[in-house]
Amino acid sequence: MSGYDVLAEVYEWLISDEKLTPAEFAAAFDDVIRLLPSNARVLDCSCGTGQLAVGLAGLGMRVVATDASAAMVRRAGELAEELGASLRKVRAAWHQLTDHFDDASFDMVFCVGNSLHHAEGAKGRMAALESMSRLLRPGGRLVLTSRTWELVRARGSRLDVRDELVRRNGRDALVIYRWEIAPHWEQEHHIEIAVAQVDADGTVLVRSELLSCWPYRYDELSSQLHSVGLRVETSTFDPEAEGYMVVATRV
Ligand SMILES: C[S@@+](CC[C@H](N)C(=O)[O-])C[C@H]1O[C@@H](n2cnc3c(N)ncnc32)[C@H](O)[C@@H]1O
Numbered sequence: 001m002s003g004y005d006v007l008a009e010v011y012e013w014l015i016s017d018e019k020l021t022p023a024e025f026a027a028a029f030d031d032v033i034r035l036l037p038s039n040a041r042v043l044d045c046s047c048g049t050g051q052l053a054v055g056l057a058g059l060g061m062r063v064v065a066t067d068a069s070a071a072m073v074r075r076a077g078e079l080a081e082e083l084g085a086s087l088r089k090v091r092a093a094w095h096q097l098t099d100h101f102d103d104a105s106f107d108m109v110f111c112v113g114n115s116l117h118h119a120e121g122a123k124g125r126m127a128a129l130e131s132m133s134r135l136l137r138p139g140g141r142l143v144l145t146s147r148t149w150e151l152v153r154a155r156g157s158r159l160d161v162r163d164e165l166v167r168r169n170g171r172d173a174l175v176i177y178r179w180e181i182a183p184h185w186e187q188e189h190h191i192e193i194a195v196a197q198v199d200a201d202g203t204v205l206v207r208s209e210l211l212s213c214w215p216y217r218y219d220e221l222s223s224q225l226h227s228v229g230l231r232v233e234t235s236t237f238d239p240e241a242e243g244y245m246v247v248a249t250r251v
Contacts, residue, residue, distance in 0.1 A: 003118065004048075006209045008071035010195040011049045012168040013175055019051060020168075022083065026055025032108070032143050032247055033059065040107040045094060045132060046115035050076025050087070057085040064101070068093040068118075094119060094128035097135060104137040104250075112145040114243070116221075117213040121186065125216060126224055133228040136250035142230055145245045148237070149215035157181045165198065173197045176208075189213050221246070 004011075012020065019025045026033065029052070036042070040061050044053040047065035053076055057063045065076045065087055073091045080087035090100050094111075109132045119125040132142050158179050165172040173195050180190035194208035216224075218237045225232060230248035237244040 003209060003211050004067075004069040005071040006207050007193060007195070008049065008069055008075050010173070010197070010207050011072075011075070013166045013173045013195045013197075014193065015049075015051065022051050022053075022055035022058055022079070022085070024055075025051035026059060029110070029112075029143065032141065035141065036061070036107055041105065042108045042110065043097075043101070043106045043135060044110045044112075045092075045097060046111050046113065046118075047076045047089075048072050048113060048115075050079040052110060052112060053087055054079050054083055054085045057087050058083070064088045064090065064106075066090045066092045066097065066100070094131050095124070097131040101135050103134045104140075106135045107137060107140050108143060109136055109140070110143045112143065112245075114145070114147050116144060116146060117149070117189075117215055118211065119214065120212075121188075121214045122216070122220070122224070125214065125221075126227065129224055129230070130228045133230050133250060136230075138250050140250045141233065142225075142248045142250070143245065144221075144248070145243060146218075146221070147243050148218070148239065148241060150217060150239055151242065152179065153181055153185070153215060155179070155181075171197050171199065185215060185217070187214075189215055218244070 042056055042061050043064045045066050047053045047067045053063050053065035067073050070091050073089050077089045092100050119128040160177040162175045176194040178192040182189050192210045197205045225248045229251050231251050233249045234247045
């Protein structure tokens with residue numbers, strides 16, 4: 001069992017209201033999607049429960065969905081089946097992607113939703129970005145979203161208990177994030193995520209996972225993208241904002 005296999009079962013409680021459906025999730029990337037050729041070949045390489053991948057398939061694209069977690073890949077497949085979307089699914093960690101797909105075979109690669117910090121340290125992140133870059137055709141784009149770790153680290157270790165119950169599939173849950181911030185940037189950090197489902201009869205069912213992550217500064221990410229042959233085309237990075245999106249083109 002890898003990280004996220006437990007959370008996969010309750011992942012909808014972690015997705016924001018505005019991005020719950022595949023169409024809504026894909027719409028959040030309208031600006032980059034419109035740059036794609038018709039019937040583009042795209043890869044979502046940390047697909048989670050598949051909202052983005054299924055949303056892209058719904059737009060007529062040839063979509064491959066990969067993830068390191070078997071449970072996530074299974075759930076992405078279930079969502080595709082439920083909505084009649086055509087999706088190729090493969091369980092693969094980022095460093096394994098080049099074993100499954102040819103170089104230069106995708107028009108766009110997505111790595112979104114606070115995923116990249118799970119790559120192990122600077123070396124693991126470089127290997128992950130290198131795989132993503134190799135799979136892109138020249139001129140193809142990597143679309144990456146990230147937390148602003150500069151802000152997260154400045155806040156230090158803390159407990160973040162959401163102030164409202166989240167309702168999904170007719171069930172309420174309380175979502176808790178516990179942040180374990182290490183003294184130094186390069187050290188392993190942890191995020192513990194708990195989803196406590198509260199049933200009408202008062203029963204509480206808690207599912208939680210302790211996830212490892214390795215934060216990075218925006219400047220470090222930019223320089224790593226450059227090292228793997230990706231040129232930053234647009235970036236929404238703002239040191240005061242919670243997160244940002246980077247679009248980088250394969251040179
Ligand atoms: C926060 S979730 C984001 C999922 C989805 N992209 C979204 O936005 O809802 C992070 C995802 O990254 C995946 N992941 C973590 N480490 C990975 C790795 N080394 N290779 C591929 N996927 C990985 C997890 O299994 C999980 O599905």
